[in-house]
Amino acid sequence: MSSIYKSKKNIIIGKIGKPYGLLGNNKINSFMEKKSNIFKYIPWIIKKNIFQKLKIVFYKKTKMIAKIKGVNNRDQAQIYTGHNIYINNSKLPKLKYEEYYWKDIIKCLVYNMKINKLGMVTKLIETGSNDVLVVESSNKKLFIPFLMKKVIKKVNILNKIIIVDWDYNF
Structure with a gap:
């Protein structure tokens, strides 16, 4: 086959x-x-x-x-x-630099700038103005706007890691 x-x-x-x-x-x-x-x-x-x-x-x-x-x-x-x-x-067509398919973002681990693990991307929500990452861990669910440079600081699809400028009180 x-x-x-x-x-x-x-x-x-x-x-x-x-x-x-x-x-x-x-x-x-x-x-x-x-x-x-x-x-x-x-x-x-x-x-x-x-x-x-x-x-x-x-x-x-x-x-x-x-x-x-x-x-x-x-x-x-x-x-x-x-x-x-x-x-x-x-x-699927090849994407430009800093463009991603949702399928590649799902299951990425998300860390903030202080290297605190926030959780894993379980889905994305389309809001019209920008997409929103739904990040889940065992005790929380976060909704993080997918705004490159402002909130999303680095996306490493190869290693399935996203770094965000997002403080969360643990």
Whole structure:
């Protein structure tokens, strides 16, 4: 089996929604910053017991719908509802200096400037003005704005460490 089917190399970029219309289309829920960019990564991968390629024969960006090959009616489309849409990591574009994918930030250990361990990034929240790190340890949950230079002082993706200018009373 090719490497595209190995789960550690795949990331979720969206989810297949409910059927749309009578001809076998599905709504598509994109997790990408620009929602319609999900269509740039066709073919998609889904997991139905194993990872498998999903061929899309038609899509419409304005309505965020897609038609899966071999799906010709609403009942067949319903079978795919709720499946995550994956792509292989290698399909993602290279980022500029000091740009990061959320997938790379998750599980980073966070330390403040005094080298106190604050916890681990468990998720990020998009607020509109800036992203927010959710940092958790055994006894606390912190919400730290992802503001480069001002709050985020250093990000080392290779070692999974983030240094922040953030005081917290232990």
